[in-house]
Amino acid sequence: MKKVQDIVLFLSILIGIGLAYISFFNVYQTDDYFWSYTTRKVGLLQSFINTYTTWGGRYFGYSINMFNPVFYDNNNILPKIYPVFLMLSFIGVSALNFREYFNYSLKESLKKGFLLFFFYTVLLVSLPEHYFWITGSNIYFVPVILSGIFLFFFKKYEDTKRKIWFYLSALFTIILMGSNEIVALILEGLLLVSYYQRRNKENLFLVLLGTVFLLICFLAPGNFNRMGEVERGIIKWLKRIALLGADTAYVGLKVVAVLPLLMKVFEEELKKITSQITLKKAVLFWSVSLIPLLFTSYILTSIARQFESILFYFLLTFSLVVYYKFEKIKKFWWVSLFVVFLPELKIFPEKYDYFNIDFNGGNIVLELLTTDLKEYEREMNERIDLIKNASKDSVVVDKIKEVPKILYIDEMASEKERETYVNDQLQKYFNKKYIRTKE
Template sequence: MKTVQNITLFLSVLLLIGLVYISFFNVYQTDDYIYSYGTMKLGFLGNVCDFYMHWGGRYFGYTINMLNPVSKDPFNIIPKIYPVFLLTSFLAVIILNFRLYFNYTFTEALKKSLLFFFIYTVGLISLPEHYFWITGSNVYFLPVILSGLLFFFYGKFQQSHKKWWFFLSAVIIFILMGANEIIALLLLGALSFICFEKPSKENKILLAIGIIGFLISFLAPGNFNRMVKSNDAFYWIWTKRAAFFTFNFGYIFIKIVFLIPLFTSLFFEELSALKSKINFIKACIICMISLLPLMFLGYLINIVGRQNDNIVIFFLSTFSFILLYKKENIKRFWWISFLVIFLPETDFFSQSYSGFNIDYNMNNFVQEIAVTDLKAYDEEIKSRISLIQNSKEDSLKIDKIREVPKILYFDELSSAKEEKKYVNDQLEKYFNKKSIVVK
């Protein structure tokens, strides 16, 4: 398996360098402006309370976004360095865990972290929103990094029994319960399993903290305000919920199936080591935790998208672990994974259901580096913002962005003839304009 590891390691380094390069052309987008606008208008605490009461219960995810620095960053520095900081932090946390749980040297742990980073990236459903949209990164990528820290803190507590590791674990658990609903459900399932397996006083306390944070987040008035009321018959609503659960699960299953041979071949030693400690039934229960957020999204009739990114890596890891009990030779088919991940995005579904088209990001990544004029895109955005900011007119009709990226996150304004989008509304509020549309 040295061959596949070396190939993947080489690709991972190129991918990381490429993402860092792309980051240098990143800009503020959409919700970045509305969070900053709310904080300027209501103050930090006022905006936090307003979001909790009227928008949702992500008391960590939304709160950290209230600090969005767009109004204090005229040179757009943060969007260019923040993704690099998060990617570096992600690798650092993985290194810590590989060193802790498998006693690897720093070099071995670094190698494994780069391999994991590659799998994680190709598995993302919405790479632009996950890595490069500041608001989205704080809600979906930062919690993954914090989850890695929790994994490390809890492992250190189990080894040393020092209380301060327990305290750090408790703090991270409370934070993660307010990060996003998917992470909260996965974590609640994991804490429940741990508490059932080892009902110690400390584990019960951690579960209790998790439940408290979960209730604070999920019972927020804003969550209920945003729920769409339907006049459909009871049986029809639940039919749609079951259908969305099935389609979302089917999408994730199909996507990870082609990654399993590569994942298994890259981490066969680690999975085998865990296999000696966890029996097949327990492995199946852990894997089924991923169904909790899928059922939740099905209940909300929520189509697959950026919110599913946190499910993919959990399901891929745990399902690969299960298959290892029955099909160890699956790692021999790693070459199939490489054939698939460089294919372009499928085009089977209409725009309304385009989220179900499968993409492993590598094809778009290559195009972004080789074809997209990122410097031109960066300059176009700068010119647009400068025009809006300095114009004395109340209603503006501006040019469309011509150089549209594939990896960087971007959502265009609507025209006057189209239905008004949230992008228009947010920029109008931030820049105090009556109307901003594209030609």
């Protein structure tokens, strides 16, 4: 087992170094300009009100984005260091929990944190939107890190019964319920399971608190304003059933592909946990991952960046369930390790390309070997300088020729195409009437 751990640890460090290097060429994108524009125009309070009533209920996640410093960051420093900071934070918080839950040394905890980072990275549906798009990271990656902090506080309270840890757990419950809907649903499920297992007033309080702020998030007027018209009656329900099947199949296939490797790498932890809880309890914790799958299918959402928290939680809890009955599948760890570095399996058309299975390892390698990242950064900076310094209200810029696969980019519409949100955001931010790319 130690040999396998060392192999995966080595790969996780290499992946981390590769992602850190790629991050060096990252730039601001799309919604980064939008949030900076709205905050400067109407102020923090009014921006929050407008967002909650017209856009969505992620009261914490969107609030972080309102502090986007693109207007003041003339040297584009934040896009280059923020992804690395978040990755290190994930590893650090993971290590903190390994130390707290398993009494590991600092060195062993950090090792386990790097190993968990490996599995988290290969599961990502959209690596660029999750790691390198600042406003996307605040919605989808930051809540995962904050969830780890919540778990640490909750464990400290369970062990010490000191009120400070309970108050911090309550605070992070409020924060996480307003981060994004998927994390909120997973947390609500965990709080309900926790109360079911230990029915005390503290757990009941957390359940009620979580439910109140979950409703504040879900019942935001902005959530309903953004819903488009869809089919009604039996057609809508058939679509929901089809999406539930497709989404669940994607999650299941991707998780099962890496499951033997995870079970081999974290064999000691799985053995310790299964010796302390029953299979019934393990299944109960795993079943929490089905709640967000049902929810996303109900609102007709197919696989996208929202599913990354589901995938991660599904993998961790399902590995525990499988360990009880099919522990021997860990001997196929080498198959999982091979699969992780396969290129993207392109089966579906562009409209449904999120369903293409991709474990990101191959993309990271190709990005480092084939993409001229420096040229991409130069093109993007040249475009922004041209728009910023243009004296006219209408600006036409070149299309970006060197397009990376890992760094996030959503190109503007051209002169002969209909305006998209990207054009609109840049036009507002730079106070222009018309910005397009050349044909």
